[in-house]
Amino acid sequence: MVSTGSRLLLGMLVLGMLPGFAAAAPSYPFSVTSEAVEGRYHFVAHNRGPAPVSVRLTMTVAENVRTSRDTPVYAVVRPNTDSPLLQVSPALPGGKFRFASETAHAIGNYLAQADARAVYRLPFEKGRSFMVGQSHDGPRLTHTTVDSEHAVDFIMPVNTPVVAARDGVVIETESAHRAGGDDRQLFSRANFVRVLHGDDTIATYAHLAPGGVSVAVGQKVKAGTVIGRSGATGYTLGPHLHFVVQKLVGDTTGFMTVSVPIRFSSGDPPRAFTPRYRQTVTAN
Numbered sequence: 001m002v003s004t005g006s007r008l009l010l011g012m013l014v015l016g017m018l019p020g021f022a023a024a025a026p027s028y029p030f031s032v033t034s035e036a037v038e039g040r041y042h043f044v045a046h047n048r049g050p051a052p053v054s055v056r057l058t059m060t061v062a063e064n065v066r067t068s069r070d071t072p073v074y075a076v077v078r079p080n081t082d083s084p085l086l087q088v089s090p091a092l093p094g095g096k097f098r099f100a101s102e103t104a105h106a107i108g109n110y111l112a113q114a115d116a117r118a119v120y121r122l123p124f125e126k127g128r129s130f131m132v133g134q135s136h137d138g139p140r141l142t143h144t145t146v147d148s149e150h151a152v153d154f155i156m157p158v159n160t161p162v163v164a165a166r167d168g169v170v171i172e173t174e175s176a177h178r179a180g181g182d183d184r185q186l187f188s189r190a191n192f193v194r195v196l197h198g199d200d201t202i203a204t205y206a207h208l209a210p211g212g213v214s215v216a217v218g219q220k221v222k223a224g225t226v227i228g229r230s231g232a233t234g235y236t237l238g239p240h241l242h243f244v245v246q247k248l249v250g251d252t253t254g255f256m257t258v259s260v261p262i263r264f265s266s267g268d269p270p271r272a273f274t275p276r277y278r279q280t281v282t283a284n
Contacts, residue, residue: 027172032057032085032103040089043101047077050218051171051196054110056254057085061100066091074250076109106255107171108248112200114260119272120165121223122264122283123205123243129282130154133240138277150259151244152275158239160230162205164221165243168195171202175213180232190234193227201260206242207233
């Protein structure tokens with residue numbers, strides 16, 4: 001989820017504001033503002049949500065301008081904080097100066113390093129068994145991009161309880177969608193829960209049933225907590241749970257999301273394993 005915007009300033013007066021400046025993604029309370037203080041413009045990021053947000057600020061026009069930091073500026077704004085990003089002032093004091101700025105932001109920490117020791121419990125209740133319908137090692141019909149290549153699909157009936165696979169904080173949910181099927185126009189209409197982990201990776205549990213979310217944004221969950229019910233909403237070939245763990249990375253224009261490999265644990269004593277295509281796995 002990325003948002004961008006720009007503004008153009010001359011001297012100490014705002015000449016024009018291009019649409020979208022300081023605009024946050026509709027479902028997440030993040031913004032970037034600028035304020036003139038004693039001849040300088042101060043850019044500040046405001047994060048009022050439960051997740052870290054990565055932001056990129058760059059100057060697209062700079063005439064007679066001095067900046068407090070080299071640009072583009074990359075920063076991670078922690079939950080419920082304000083973070084100064086940049087100060088802009090005239091290179092020749094007293095002279096007119098002109099600049100345009102552009103921002104991009106995305107939920108997540110682009111500096112995060114996935115914990116290589118992390119092991120996940122299976123995302124369904126103890127004693128239940130389900131087949132892996134899609135995974136990294138088998139045919140990937142829909143997991144063809146970097147944000148989904150390590151995702152795992154568990155084939156399961158609608159309304160199967162879904163549990164958290166790892167401790168974390170709920171940062172986003174959607175439960176209002178009702179339609180599902182083999183239609184790419186439904187790609188963005190899957191119900192889901194997203195959970196932030198201690199290493200700033202984020203798990204997504206997707207294709208949940210209509211109204212099938214049982215947790216709230218900001219809620220802390222433990223592994224094994226019921227967070228919703230499986231379904232077949234969005235772009236899907238049938239009822240299943242799509243589970244993926246992702247992290248954010250920086251690129252030359254902003255940010256992109258990549259998936260990370262997952263190991264689950266099951267058995268008595270517990271054994272860590274990498275899910276395989278058409279493998280039947282049991283939570284115990």
